[in-house]
Amino acid sequence: MANPEPAPVPIEKLRAWWAHRQWLDGAHTGATPAEVLTATGWARSVGGAAPYLGLFARAGLGREAVDGAVAALEVHELPSARGCAYLLPAADFALGLAAGAGAPEGELAAAEKHLGVTRHEIEKLCLAISQLLTREGPSEPSAIRSGVGDASRSLGEAGRKRGQSTTLPLALGLLQARGLIRRVPLNGRLDQQRYAYAAWDQPVVGSAAELAERYFSWAAPASVKHFRWFSGFTAATAKAALAPLDLTPLPGTDLLLPTELAEEFREFAVPADPYPTLLAGIDGIHLLHRDLPRLLDPADAARPSPTAKDGRGFGTEADPQSHLVLDRGRIVGLWEYDPEREEIVHQLFVPADEPLREAVDRTERFIREQLGDARGFGLDSPKSRAPRIAALRAAASTG
Incomplete structure (x- = not known):
């Protein structure tokens, strides 16, 4: 007689497990910002309160503790997955930058195609910015624009229509992705969009498989589609990234779970008390x-x-x-x-x-x-x- 199909996992268990793995169960009060982000994943930041709210909910962290971790470079806001800004722990700076490296290159390619920009002029502008920041220290965009002079130019009406009024953001994006500069909040806060740029020397290294391993430690059970959304990878790149991982499919779903978590997941029960x-x-x-x-x-x-x-x-x-x-x-x-x-x-x-x-x-x-x-x-x-x-x-x- 054929073995019966395993019963599907109740959605209540899946949701509670995701919350548990995301530290939304009250069990980690007092953890540091870096510990929270390492365990639960990079925190999307778009100039709002999301990182503060997430760290407060998971570990009771106040704004002073988070801002102090940012100032000490224990965590930092960097262009990462899909080129989007996330708050990352220091251990993931290199991987995060590697994950987002393609976005500014794509923006430069579009500017070359549609706005008459050349790579040579942007590389010259990158060099001028690096020299300015090394000489002057952290500088706001207006000071950088003034300091580099003719190395930055207007892209006219065509540029404004495409959201690129000058060549300066193209160069700043490339330098950030290369780990040569970093964006520093002027008042130390993550929820107010006023920044300076400072010279940096951060390695940029990491593979697609490393990103996949991190992702499934934070988000599993998750599907390949979920991973592709987060990473921005093509189907072929995602398939190659997942190949080295030991993942177990959940019966009746397209969700995958690291095999090392399978036993813990089986024994996990939905908490009786609300949180x-x-x-x-x-x-x-x-x-x-x-x-x-x-x-x-x-x-x-x-x-x-x-x-x-x-x-x-x-x-x-x-x-x-x-x-x-x-x-x-x-x-x-x-x-x-x-x-x-x-x-x-x-x-x-x-x-x-x-x-x-x-x-x-x-x-x-x-x-x-x-x-x-x-x-x-x-x-x-x-x-x-x-x-x-x-x-x-x-x-x-x-x-």
Whole structure:
């Protein structure tokens, strides 16, 4: 008689396991920023509060501790996977830069094709910037532009239409990817987009297989599609990157798990007690996979998205338009911070019990006392956020 097919893994177990591996279970209070990022993955940063919210939720870390780790170069914001900015631990600086190295080369190739830029002039500009920063120390973009003189030039109306008004960003991008300069927040904060650039000497080295190994330690169970989203790799590159890894497929799914974690996963049980956390919409619990429905109950996926004018269901979005309330890996609500009233506004999908109220109050105090606001990204101003806040208030009032 044929052996019966293994029973599919309940989605509640998968979600709770993802939360457990992401340190969203209250078991790691007091860990350092580098320890959190090493264990749970690089934190996407786009000039908003996401890194602070994620590190606070996972280890109770305040802004001073995070900013101190940035100042000490224990962690740093670097262009990494897909060329996007992430907060990385020092042990991953070389790999992160290697993972993102192709993006500025692609931007240069596009500028050569469409804007009449030459590699020779950009390399000359790179040299001028490096010499300036070595001589003058950390400098803001305006000082760099002035200091390099004619080495940087306008790209005219054609450049503005393509989001490249001058050649300076092309050179800065290449130098960052090569580990020769780094971007330094002027006031030491990750959630305010004013930067200087400083000379650096950081090796850039790492393979696709190394990135795959890191990824599956943070995000598994995950599919090849999930990994390709995170890495930006082609199908062929992803296949080659995964080949050296010892991965076990989960029955009835396209998800893969490192074999060394298989026994722990089998024995893992969904915690009986709730542990709600408030996170940014681009937190790794979502963005490592970018597969929003896996974190939603079907009824919640069908809810109208609070800010969608066409009544589109929340589960149809690629990314949530507001921050997230999670409990054991399930999205149980959405939230925003209203800086005018200094309060969190939320729409909950479940009754507000005591642990959830405490999580909201704790995060609200953290934002009010240490951050002042909780922008989703750099241009997420209180004015632009007002319709989302109003929509969440209206949704909460109608249940």
